[in-house]
Amino acid sequence: MKLSEYKNKLSKCGFSTVQRNEVIQVRFKEFKDKPICSFNIKLSAMRLLPMSADIFYLMNAHQLYTFLAITKEFLDTPIDKRYLEIHYCLRLKCFNSDNGPQYLTTAGDKVFVCAWRCGLKQTFTLAELENIRNRPQFKSVVWFDELMKSGLEEVDSDD
Numbered sequence: 001m002k003l004s005e006y007k008n009k010l011s012k013c014g015f016s017t018v019q020r021n022e023v024i025q026v027r028f029k030e031f032k033d034k035p036i037c038s039f040n041i042k043l044s045a046m047r048l049l050p051m052s053a054d055i056f057y058l059m060n061a062h063q064l065y066t067f068l069a070i071t072k073e074f075l076d077t078p079i080d081k082r083y084l085e086i087h088y089c090l091r092l093k094c095f096n097s098d099n100g101p102q103y104l105t106t107a108g109d110k111v112f113v114c115a116w117r118c119g120l121k122q123t124f125t126l127a128e129l130e131n132i133r134n135r136p137q138f139k140s141v142v143w144f145d146e147l148m149k150s151g152l153e154e155v156d157s158d159d
Helices: 003-012 054-058 061-076 126-133 142-150
Strands: 015-020 023-028 034-040 046-048 087-097 100-107 110-115 152-155
Touching: 003 015, 003 061, 023 061, 034 061, 087 110, 087 126, 087 142, 126 142, 142 152
Parallel strands: none
Antiparallel strands: 015 023, 023 034, 034 046, 087 100, 087 152, 100 110
């Protein structure tokens, strides 16, 4: 389960989350956002916080079970699968056309540059860019390394 999915599921069930760096705290909305647990999202261990007995009058058994089931599913997800991979576009800053800036683009086995267009593969993970970099036609091309340093732009994601 991705982190964004975990937060959304909890929110739909009456919980809120507060994240500071790698520590996330889960709170029960109906009890003035009283924190009920915290954990490091890069680890697979959760620490329940001392709770007032009052919280159990507001949180029924189903809500507690739902919270624990959602949290267990998230903690059972391998750490490297909890986050969306960051995607990048590779802009060729020296190339501009009437259509605008030019970006590294792929279609099948072909690699080319063109203006931003829907339907074309123009965003890549770092692993995908490394695979392109290791293709024979780019293996000893110095400008490709420079392009990776200067033209890499992070693309907004949902997470």
